[in-house]
Amino acid sequence: MDTRAMTELLQRVSQGDRAAWAQFYETFKREVIAVCVAILHNEHEALDAAEETFLKVFSRCAELNPNGNARSWLLKIAANVCKDRLRRERSRLAWLRRWKGAQGRNPVEAQVQQDFQCEAVQRALNQLDEKYRRALVLRFYAGLDYAQIAQVLSDLEGEPITETTVGTRINRAKAQMRAMLEEML
Amino acid sequence: MSEHDDLERMLLKVSERRIEALERELDRKLSRLWRVHADLSPDLTPRPLP
Numbered sequence: 001m002d003t004r005a006m007t008e009l010l011q012r013v014s015q016g017d018r019a020a021w022a023q024f025y026e027t028f029k030r031e032v033i034a035v036c037v038a039i040l041h042n043e044h045e046a047l048d049a050a051e052e053t054f055l056k057v058f059s060r061c062a063e064l065n066p067n068g069n070a071r072s073w074l075l076k077i078a079a080n081v082c083k084d085r086l087r088r089e090r091s092r093l094a095w096l097r098r099w100k101g102a103q104g105r106n107p108v109e110a111q112v113q114q115d116f117q118c119e120a121v122q123r124a125l126n127q128l129d130e131k132y133r134r135a136l137v138l139r140f141y142a143g144l145d146y147a148q149i150a151q152v153l154s155d156l157e158g159e160p161i162t163e164t165t166v167g168t169r170i171n172r173a174k175a176q177m178r179a180m181l182e183e184m185l
Numbered sequence: 186m187s188e189h190d191d192l193e194r195m196l197l198k199v200s201e202r203r204i205e206a207l208e209r210e211l212d213r214k215l216s217r218l219w220r221v222h223a224d225l226s227p228d229l230t231p232r233p234l235p
C-alpha cells in the first residue's frame with residue numbers, strides 16, 4: 001500500500017469507518033501477532049496480547065494521525081501491551097506457567113501439522129537466547145526490516161538499538177540455530 | 186531478501202504455518218467482539234473501553 005492510500009485509509013479509520021477498520025486490521029494483524037510472539041515467547045499469551053492491542057487501538061483510533069507512521073504507532077502499542085503483561089507476570093512469578101506453555105500445548109498446535117524438520121526448527125528457536133530469538137522472530141515471522149526491528153527492540157529494551165546490532169543478533173541467532181539443527185537433524 | 190539460505194527457508198516455512206494459524210485464531214477471537222460491538226454501536230463511533 002503506498003503512502004497516499006495509507007493516509008486515506010488512516011483518515012477513514014480515525015473517523016470510525018468500519019470497512020477501513022477491517023482493512024487496517026488485515027494490513028497489520030500479522031505484524032502485531034509476530035511482535036507479540038517475539039516478545040512473549042508464548043503463542044497463547046501472544047494471541048491475548050494481539051487481541052488487547054487491537055481493542056486498545058480500536059478505542060483510540062480517533063488519536064491516530066493520518067500523516068504519521070501507523071506501523072510504528074501500532075507496534076509500539078503492541079510492545080507496551082506485551083511489556084505490561086511481562087511485568088505483571090514477573091510480579092506473580094508466572095514464568096513457570098509461561099515456560100510450561102512454551103514447551104507444551106498451545107492454541108494453534110493442533111492446526112499446524114509439522115514435519116520433523118519444522119519441529120526441529122521450532123525447538124531450536126525455543127532454545128535461543130531471548131535477545132537473539134526476538135530479533136529472528138521479528139525478521140522472519142513479522143517480515144520487519146532492520147530499521148523496524150531496531151525501533152521495536154529499542155522501545156522494548158529502553159535503550160537505543162542500532163540496525164547494526166539487529167544484524168549482529170540475527171547472524172548470531174542463525175549461527176546458534178545451525179549448530180543446534182546439526183545435532184537434531 | 187532476495188536469496189535465502191536453507192535455514193532462512195526453513196524459518197520462513199515454519200513461521201508461515203504458525204502465523205497463519207495464529208491469524209485465524211485472532212480473527213475468530215476478534216470477530217466475536219466485533220459482532221457484540223456492532224450491536225452496541227452500529228456506526229462504529231470510537232469510544233473508550235469500559
